[in-house]
Amino acid sequence: MNTEAAAAANDAGLDAFANGDPAEAELLLKKGYRLWADQLGILVNLGLALMQRGQPDLAERCYRLALTSKDLRTRRSARKNLGFLHLWRGEWQEGWHWHGQRFEGEAFLQTLWRGEPLNGKRLVVWNDVGMGDAFHFVRYTLPLLERGERVVFAVDKSQIALFQQRLCWPLAQVVDRKRIDHLAGPQVPLMSLIPVLDPSTSWGRAWAGPTWDMPGPAAAGARGLCWASNPGDRSMHHYKSSSPEQLLAGASSSAGAVASPALPLISLQTDELETHRRLGLAAPERCWLQTLDLVGRCQEVLSVDTAVAHLAAGAGRPVQLQLANSYDWRWKGDPLWYPQLSLM
Secondary structure (H helix, E strand, C coil): CCHHHHHHHHHHHHHHHHCCCHHHHHHHHHHHHHHCCCCCHHHHHHHHHHHHCCCHHHHHHHHHHHCCCCCHHHHHHHHHHHHHHHHHHCCHHHHHHHHCCCCCCCHHHHHECCCCCCCCCCEEEECCCCHHHHHHHHHHHHHHHHCCCCEEEEECHHHHHHHHHHECCCCCEEEEHHHCCCCCCCEEEHHHHHHHHCCCCHHHHHCCCCCECCCCCCCCCEEEEECCCCCCCHHHHHHHCCCHHHHHHHHHCCCCCCCCCCCCEEECCCCCHHHHHHHCCCCCCCCHHHHHHHHHCEEEEEEECCHHHHHHHHCCCCEEEECCCCCCHHHCCCCCCCCCEEEC
């Protein structure tokens, strides 16, 4: 057993994966596992590379082997990824089962809401995933409100004002997810609310109402662009991101195109200053309220799989979405989650 060489191969494999080379990542991670077979966390990383390589069956084998790890963090990651893999296949019961075990050992499981009567107690729904997931799955608070429940929605601090001021239905409270007390009363992670209310996702996919209160149809008739995903998600940033040129080329050949290519462009992309300068576009501020106002000026939005796509589609704007070769479970199956969204 050469633990130092194995760790180096694992790190190099993660770097290759993050840089968009899953084939090289696969080779390096297999090397690391051969050198240190007791380190089952390497198999979780290998499973991700195999998914990007279009080999879900081998990825599943890696995740299931990693379930036997003595390391809690490894078991949690394996369960979460195995859950996502089954959801990607449309195997809902198996998918939600494994995904529901991603918090093994957490104290807050004792206050986890599983669908029992709340009897007037407030329910804290907290987003345990990305910002786009909050925009997307906030629709699942609606069935709770319709039956008279009081819902506190806990999200990233940057999103609070948007949910307070522009959501189409009133929540009891919107709070910072970092400040909630998970043991104070009934609570549920946002991704765990879905299997309680809609395990097959059929209701969520059929729901066609607006998420955001918008002033009216687009007046300026511009095309909005968002070409890069969250750079903080190192594992997926390369795979989800594109370029403005690729988005425009994909849209021009897409059957879902609804806007004229001659329309002026509006950037909905934060940062990426070099690209903004090259194209002569103004970079928006890091403010979700302002981003939604920019979306309101767009006749159409072209985006990669990131929070802006959910924001724009929830605002009722036509969205053309560019996906990577291997993409998130949510974009498998029919219908899509937004009637005004199409895939390039």
